[in-house]
Amino acid sequence: MPDQSGRTVVVTGANSGLGLQSTRALTDAGARVLMACRDVGRAEAARAGLGHPDRAEVVQLDLADLDSVRAAAETLAPRRPDVLINNAGLMNIPRGSTAQGHEMQFGVNVLGHFALTRVLEPVLTDRVVWLGSIMHRFGSVDPDDLDWNRRRYSPMPVYGATKLACVMLAYEQQRRLEAAGSSLKAVAAHPGYSATNLQYRSGSRVQDLVMRAAERVPFLVQPAERGALPELYAATVRDLPGGAYVGPDGPGELTGYPTVVGSNRASHDRAVAAALWERCEEMTARG
Numbered sequence: 001m002p003d004q005s006g007r008t009v010v011v012t013g014a015n016s017g018l019g020l021q022s023t024r025a026l027t028d029a030g031a032r033v034l035m036a037c038r039d040v041g042r043a044e045a046a047r048a049g050l051g052h053p054d055r056a057e058v059v060q061l062d063l064a065d066l067d068s069v070r071a072a073a074e075t076l077a078p079r080r081p082d083v084l085i086n087n088a089g090l091m092n093i094p095r096g097s098t099a100q101g102h103e104m105q106f107g108v109n110v111l112g113h114f115a116l117t118r119v120l121e122p123v124l125t126d127r128v129v130w131l132g133s134i135m136h137r138f139g140s141v142d143p144d145d146l147d148w149n150r151r152r153y154s155p156m157p158v159y160g161a162t163k164l165a166c167v168m169l170a171y172e173q174q175r176r177l178e179a180a181g182s183s184l185k186a187v188a189a190h191p192g193y194s195a196t197n198l199q200y201r202s203g204s205r206v207q208d209l210v211m212r213a214a215e216r217v218p219f220l221v222q223p224a225e226r227g228a229l230p231e232l233y234a235a236t237v238r239d240l241p242g243g244a245y246v247g248p249d250g251p252g253e254l255t256g257y258p259t260v261v262g263s264n265r266a267s268h269d270r271a272v273a274a275a276l277w278e279r280c281e282e283m284t285a286r287g
Helices: 017-028 040-048 066-079 104-121 134-138 155-179 204-216 228-238 270-284
Strands: 008-012 032-037 057-062 083-086 127-131 185-189 243-250 258-260
Touching: 008 104, 017 032, 017 127, 032 066, 040 057, 057 066, 066 104, 066 243, 083 104, 083 228, 104 127, 104 155, 104 204, 104 270, 127 155, 127 204, 127 228, 134 155, 155 270, 185 228, 228 258
Parallel strands: 008 032, 008 083, 032 057, 083 127, 127 185, 185 243
Antiparallel strands: 243 258
C-alpha cells in the first residue's frame, strides 16, 4: 500500500471487522482516519487498541437515522477528507425499520451511505469506495420497491439486493462525476467470504452453526485482515480507474489477494442505476 501520510480517510463501521482492519492498516501507513461509528464507546475502545491511536478520531454516525447521517456529515466535511469508504453494513437480519421508516438493510447499507456520500462529495479530494459483496449476484433492484413493501421480505435476498445497489451506485456515481468533469473517482470492492461478526445476526442457530463450520475451510473463508485488502486496494491504489470493482483473486472470488474483478449483468443496467440514484435522492431529501 502506498504511503498514506497527509491523507484523511473516513471509514464507516470502523470499530470492528473489515472497518477496523482497514483503519489499522491505514493508520499504520500514516493516514488520519475518521472512524464513523454508531456506538461511540465501542469505537473508542477499538481506537485505543490501534498501533497509532493518535491518528484516528471517532465520529458518531448512525446510518439507520438520516438525521444522524446529516449531523455526522456536518462534522466530517470541515476535515476535508480525501477518501470515503462506505464500509459499514447489516446482513441477513429479520425485517426492521430505520428511524425514517425504511427497510433496515437497505436503509443502512445503501440509503445512509448514499446520504453521507452526497454531502461529502463536494469536499472529497480523491475517491469514494462502495462495499459490494459476492451476494450482489443474487440480488435484484426494483427502484419502485426499494423498501420491500410489495415483495416478500427474505433476509438474504434483500441483503444481496442492497449490495447490488451499492455496486450500481458506484458505477452511476462515476458516470455522473465524469459527465460533470470531476476528478473524483467512485469505485467498489468486495471482501470475498471473510470471517467477521456480520454473518451472525440472522437469529437462526442452525445457520450460524453452518457458517462457523464453513469458516474452518481455508479456501472458502479468509480472516478479516485479508478480507479488508480489496477495500484498501480500492481506496489507495493511485492508478485504479474510476468505476473499477475490486475483489479477491481466488476461486469464486471467495479468498485471495485483491484484483479488479467483474460484476453481474444487472449491475451494468444504466437505466435502472439512474432510476435507483434518483429514488435515493428523493428518499434522502429533507421534507
